[in-house]
Amino acid sequence: MNKQILKIEQVSKCFKGQVVLQDITFTLEQGTIVGLLGANGAGKSTLMKIISGLLKEESGNVQLLQHAPFSEWHRLFNQVGILLEPAIPNYLTGQEFLKQMAILRGETLVNIAEILKQVGLEQAGKKKVSHYSFGMKQRLGLAAALIGKPKFLMLDEPFVGLDPLGIGQLQNILKSMVSKGTTVLLSSHQLAELEPLVDRILFLSQGKITHDLLATEEIDLQQLFKEDILYAT
Known part of the structure; x- marks a missing residue:
């Protein structure tokens, strides 16, 4: 059995009384690539900031490599690689x-x-x-x-701005890292680049995980996005 890298239990977060994340629960195992999908405003960035220790969850529990990111980031920073909004x-x-x-x-x-x-x-x-x-x-x-x-790599929209060569290079880098045991969580709206890469897909809608799918399952992600947008309106 692969080692558990990330464990999220019943995580919720509110901003100014508005629920952004509600009872998020999932685990990630070592050596897997997982896609985090959802329309704009679904809560993906908030969830990633909680995992990266930039935000504190309102309730619930987050364990990354057996440490709480918000309070124990000093134990994680040399084991984790993160690309959110590069401020260079x-x-x-x-x-x-x-x-x-x-x-x-x-x-x-x-x-x-x-x-x-x-x-x-x-x-x-x-x-x-x-x-x-x-x-x-x-x-x-x-x-x-x-x-x-890093043992854990989290990337938010990593394909944005990359040309086809850059996309291919990134896909090869991630595949190589995963083959050596790194766990990857990435968010992207570029489904054509994401689908052949991931082992599993988590779909976030209005702050809740509505689908947790293995890549082997037949699912039309484009249709899933359309249904989510129609439901939200």
């Missing part, structure tokens, strides 16, 4: 940014050139981030998430 200082070069991230994560032996090559930025490492396109910043954020060979 424009005055740094790609290399400088990754070096700073490596120091923060206590990874002193990181091969920055190799990581840049992995994400297709080997020719741009010495350029300032101010000269990067949106897609290049996405790649750099991914590179930062890969530092230290």
Whole structure:
């Protein structure tokens, strides 16, 4: 049996009296890729921020690698890679940014050139981030998430801004990492890129998980989105 990496039990979250997440429960096992899907406003970003320790759950329990992210992030930061909304200082070069991230994560032996090559930025490492396109910043954020060979990788809309070559590179990176035991949770609206990659799909609607599907199950995700939008209106 694979090791349990993430355990979420009855997690709820409210903002200004409005329920954003309600009784979210699921587990993720080692060496799997799981897609988190749902329309805009479904609660995906809030859930990811709770998993990453940026927000505290209102009720329930979150255990990531057997630690509570909000209160014990210091025990997790060098085991977890996260790409949410990359905030990268424009005055740094790609290399400088990754070096700073490596120091923060206590990874002193990181091969920055190799990581840049992995994400297709080997020719741009010495350029300032101010000269990067949106897609290049996405790649750099991914590179930062890969530092230290994380046991858990969480990516929010990682395919946005990537050209077909970049999408293929990312898919290969994730497949390789999972084959070595990394667990991946990713959110994306780009279903064509997501479907062949994931082992399992969690569909979030109005703050609740309405579908928990294995990739082997026959399901029309486009139709699922359409039905969800019609239901919400």
